[in-house]
Amino acid sequence: MAGKQMKLLLLVSVVISSLAVNVLTAPLPRAIKELSVRPPFLGLISAHSYKQATPFSDDGAFKPDPEHPYVDFSGRRFHIGTIGSNSVIIVGCGTGLVNAAATTQLLLDFFPIRAVIHFGTAGGADSSLSVGDVVIPMQFSQTGIWDWLKSEAAPQPDNGVADLEFRRYHIPIGGYNLLGRVAYMKEYFFSQTGEPDVPVRKFWFEASEDLLQIASTLEGIELDQCLNGVCLPKQPKLVLGVNGTTANFFVENAAYRDFLHSTFHVASIDMESAAVIMTSLSSGQQVIAIRGLANSAGAEGGEDSSESYDAIVAANVEKTVVALVNNIPSPRLGRICGKNRKCSA
Numbered sequence: 001m002a003g004k005q006m007k008l009l010l011l012v013s014v015v016i017s018s019l020a021v022n023v024l025t026a027p028l029p030r031a032i033k034e035l036s037v038r039p040p041f042l043g044l045i046s047a048h049s050y051k052q053a054t055p056f057s058d059d060g061a062f063k064p065d066p067e068h069p070y071v072d073f074s075g076r077r078f079h080i081g082t083i084g085s086n087s088v089i090i091v092g093c094g095t096g097l098v099n100a101a102a103t104t105q106l107l108l109d110f111f112p113i114r115a116v117i118h119f120g121t122a123g124g125a126d127s128s129l130s131v132g133d134v135v136i137p138m139q140f141s142q143t144g145i146w147d148w149l150k151s152e153a154a155p156q157p158d159n160g161v162a163d164l165e166f167r168r169y170h171i172p173i174g175g176y177n178l179l180g181r182v183a184y185m186k187e188y189f190f191s192q193t194g195e196p197d198v199p200v201r202k203f204w205f206e207a208s209e210d211l212l213q214i215a216s217t218l219e220g221i222e223l224d225q226c227l228n229g230v231c232l233p234k235q236p237k238l239v240l241g242v243n244g245t246t247a248n249f250f251v252e253n254a255a256y257r258d259f260l261h262s263t264f265h266v267a268s269i270d271m272e273s274a275a276v277i278m279t280s281l282s283s284g285q286q287v288i289a290i291r292g293l294a295n296s297a298g299a300e301g302g303e304d305s306s307e308s309y310d311a312i313v314a315a316n317v318e319k320t321v322v323a324l325v326n327n328i329p330s331p332r333l334g335r336i337c338g339k340n341r342k343c344s345a
């Protein structure tokens, strides 16, 4: 009797433990395991989803992997393949910081990744740049963490970076505004090299120097002015060395755009870049972001043209991404190093 009970107990425990294993492994597609032993990929995170279409289909630069052309996972499609001699995984993250951070973390946790390249469109905040220009900022800030202060006279909080005083935007000037003032606060940055659970307060998140250096060789790249009969007002150019900013709101307001530019010296406004950069840096990954200015974030004179340039700008961004990927040495050559930079193997 005791022997039978033991056997039953053993059987039950085997069933339970195999269930536990199944729960952990079943949702992971087999492809993820098979891809995990491949040489590492460049992770390309687009701010827009590709739906069922093949990424980079306009210029055919992306060649899907014959064995695993894509992996569907966690509600996202990870396209597997090559651009030139580099293996890439391309995924669309969708709008906003949560989607961007979650997609980046999934990519880094489940695939072997050697660098992250993020790209999409943005609002332009610098009047010296034109709609259609493609920017590769050296750093991004997250300007969506606010301390909404009790009163206009409240002191600037610790870790506050700047203020937005609503009263300053009254027309006619003067009076008092019940919305008062908000202080822009630094992010809480956790990283694998830092002490666990001890975040560093940080406002700017820098793109990786080696990738920026490789990107600098793209200066002067020929971008298209027209696509399918839609032409940008000016010949677009690639601009490096600027700042970008990210928050969970779409800016279509000239006064706020000018505030962001004059306060934080930013040239582009978007809803994902800072999250992708912060998440990548947190895991010790090299990362860079490329954004095409599809509108002027509300500063357009006359009718709103924010929709019409999306396709041509997105095409120029993809062109820039492909050129960058083609300038990154393949993994056989080891770690990604910018020219004239000392890199340990």
Ligand SMILES: *[C@@H]1O[C@H](CO)[C@@H](O)[C@H](O)[C@H]1NC(C)=O
Pocket (backbone or CB within 6 Å): 241, 242, 243, 264, 265, 266
């Ligand atoms: C970028 O931001 C930094 C820090 O605020 C500032 O010192 C620098 O001048 C900015 N760069 C540009 C090109 O505006």
